[in-house]
Amino acid sequence: MDQTELFNKAAYRIAGDHGLLVEFGDGIDPAINAKVRAMAKSLEQDMPEGLTETIPTYRSLLLIYDPELTSPEKLKFSLKKIANHLDDIQIAPPRVVEIPVCYGGEFGPDIETVAKTNSLEIEEVIQLHTDREYLIYMVGFTPGFAFLGGLDERLYTPRLENPRVLVSEGSVGIANNQTGMYSIESPGGWQLIGRTPLKLFAPERKFPFLYKAGDKIKFTPVSKKEFHDIAKKEKD
């Protein structure tokens, strides 16, 4: 699809008097997501007057603007200009961020459920979960929570019927066709298969996050001892 067509196919949705949602497609698709990020990057490099924030999502871009300085019509015009040379925009190849995970045991109380649901051994669950890279389509919901794509079908498991009141930060889980990490302690209904000792959200650090939308996540299995060693380093 050429860029003009992409642009013509984009849907514009009004999100109140400060927001314009630009939709580049309908599905969860790495190609659509790449367009979203190219557009976001281009806008961020040269923010049109009155545009205050760009939030990339799976298949759309939410633009937040100051209505005293611009309007959806003006923003659409800026987007049109960019769309014409979207292919020339260099988006850096995705960074792969390695996330150590201690699977099973106290950190992954639901790993057996995931294994049983899919007639797998626990070892196979770990292997299937760690043998690929997952694209971060979007970050949101809680600070540093990554919406990942590409979970192996053989790991699909429904959510818990009774969500937990509190899930520890760093917990790694599966919910239907999604996998993800709890970046902060929160209530949650995902099947927990392990935990990372890394701090996924560290507001006291200069860079509070380990990754952003467009990066990839690679989980690597670690032992309980390695988990505690890394956790200790993270504290210091």
Place this chain on the structure above:
Amino acid sequence: MAALKILFPGGYTTVQDKGRFGLQNMGIPVSGVLDKFAFAMANLLVGNPDTAAVLEITVIGPHFEALKDMDIALTGANMGITVNGTPTEQWKTVRVKKGDKVTIGQIQQGCRAYLAFNGGIDVPLVMDSLSTYVGAKIGGFEGRPLQKEDILKTHDAPLCSKERHIPLDAIPEYPPKKTIRIIPGPQDDYFDNGAEALFSSEYMVTAKANRMGYRLQGEAIPIKTGMPQSIISEPSMPGSIQIPPNGQPIILLVEQTVGGYAKIATIISSDLSQIAQATPGDTIIFEKTDLSMAHAIYKQEKEKIQLIKDCIKQKKV
């Protein structure tokens, strides 16, 4: 320096400023005050810039002891304020002396009050904001609502040379039945007759109402036949009205970044102050407006605030 000692924290009292911006793409909600008008007036009354942090007080007010001479001002919900047991007024500057005991009462009208101190509350800047985001335990005072015995600091600043007050006709009413204006979208096409479904009944604010969002109760709004029950998760704006599978609307507010259900409409930003003042049991009647009207109202609102500022400054109070 130390400015107040909390004797009783009230219902839910947090330090808030205008918000934490530019980080929604990392999952950080804007947070900040829910009622921007009352917030602006509180800071104005004590001579603060609009970047200063205040206390956002919910339903039941705190009691505190002043640890230095200060100018304070209480705006927003009508809760009543006494200094050493003597009632004083809201929407005006109140001089308190070191050792004075200040008591904020309970809501008579509205839901949230704003208490500003000259100089502004002194808390560490976290990711460019002073606002408390309780969900991630960051910002404000130790990332949490205030507790008994907390000691808050304020920045040193001169006291006001004269008492200031907000003109009577600029003080909003917070009626229990509110008309709230909306713009259809972003996903009004998921519903039969679009956003019209919102106008067929009144909606009551339920007890599930906080800074993340308000759950409403009224005529259920079904998703159009053939449309999915949910959407691919995407960011929300404060004021987004999301419709989950049970058809009961949820107004998403400032501690929410992502939603997975279709949003039938968005409340105009100028009416969010009235939403901030709605309490469980209040009734909301939605009324349709359009984008150009909403922008005009937004500009009028800003002009109104500027006019009040100018008016107070001209009086050199």
